Amino acid sequence: MLDANDPDPAAPIHPVWLRVPHWLNALAVFIMIFSGWRIYNASPIFPFSFANGLTLGGWLGGALQWHFAAMWLLAVNGLVYLACGLASGRLRRQLLPVRLREIAADLAAALRGQLSHDDIRHYNAVQKLAYLFVIADSLVIVASGLVLWKSVQFPVLNQLFAGYDVARKVHFFAMTGLAGFIVIHLALVLLVPRTLIAMLRGR
Numbered sequence: 001m002l003d004a005n006d007p008d009p010a011a012p013i014h015p016v017w018l019r020v021p022h023w024l025n026a027l028a029v030f031i032m033i034f035s036g037w038r039i040y041n042a043s044p045i046f047p048f049s050f051a052n053g054l055t056l057g058g059w060l061g062g063a064l065q066w067h068f069a070a071m072w073l074l075a076v077n078g079l080v081y082l083a084c085g086l087a088s089g090r091l092r093r094q095l096l097p098v099r100l101r102e103i104a105a106d107l108a109a110a111l112r113g114q115l116s117h118d119d120i121r122h123y124n125a126v127q128k129l130a131y132l133f134v135i136a137d138s139l140v141i142v143a144s145g146l147v148l149w150k151s152v153q154f155p156v157l158n159q160l161f162a163g164y165d166v167a168r169k170v171h172f173f174a175m176t177g178l179a180g181f182i183v184i185h186l187a188l189v190l191l192v193p194r195t196l197i198a199m200l201r202g203r
């Protein structure tokens with residue numbers, strides 16, 4: 001499979017098996033977050049609710065339907081991304097290793113506005129960390145979501161999360177992490193718009 005580390009200069013920066021799941025994933029995540037906020041509003045666990053205008057589904061039943069529909073897209077699509085990434089070796093080559101010293105150096109350079117974006121085929125250490133974080137966070141969100149959806153059918157997962165109530169809080173904080181990632185991710189894409197073209201067209 002061709003990818004960013006392929007010696008062939010004609011190889012795409014992002015192979016098609018990465019781009020299609022990336023955009024389907026973006027769609028699934030947006031549906032899940034906005035319908036999730038409506039579901040949360042029906043029984044908040046913290047002393048605040050989300051503005052209904054920011055939510056999807058219209059009411060609890062509608063939001064649950066959106067959430068359950070997009071959950072399949074998120075899970076199946078995520079599995080395709082992980083399977084292709086592992087099988088091709090791209091996941092390891094692009095995202096590993098990520099070293100503490102490099103993260104500190106790249107973060108300091110970014111804050112001084114001196115981080116180079118000349119070669120968008122290679123991710124800097126902060127980018128690697130952010131992508132690894134969002135992959136791990138998505139796994140936590142799906143696992144805790146399974147406990148909320150079918151806690152009786154997934155007893156081991158249920159125990160791992162110390163029960164339904166803890167799983168609900170974990171699910172909420174994982175959503176917050178995902179939302180935080182998206183805000184930073186979009187800001188960085190705006191800073192280096194060339195990366196958006198590459199994620200759309202492959203080159």
Ligand code: HEM
Binds near residue numbers: 182185196
């Ligand atoms: C409309 C929303 C989004 C836009 C415009 C966008 C844009 C991009 C772009 C341009 C890149 C390539 C970055 C580069 O080459 O430097 C990228 C990579 C990536 N994005 Fe997004 N993204 C969006 C939503 C999301 C969401 C919701 C997630 C995850 C929940 C996500 C996860 C990732 C990951 C993990 C990569 C690295 C993929 C890899 O190389 O394996 N993105 N995105």
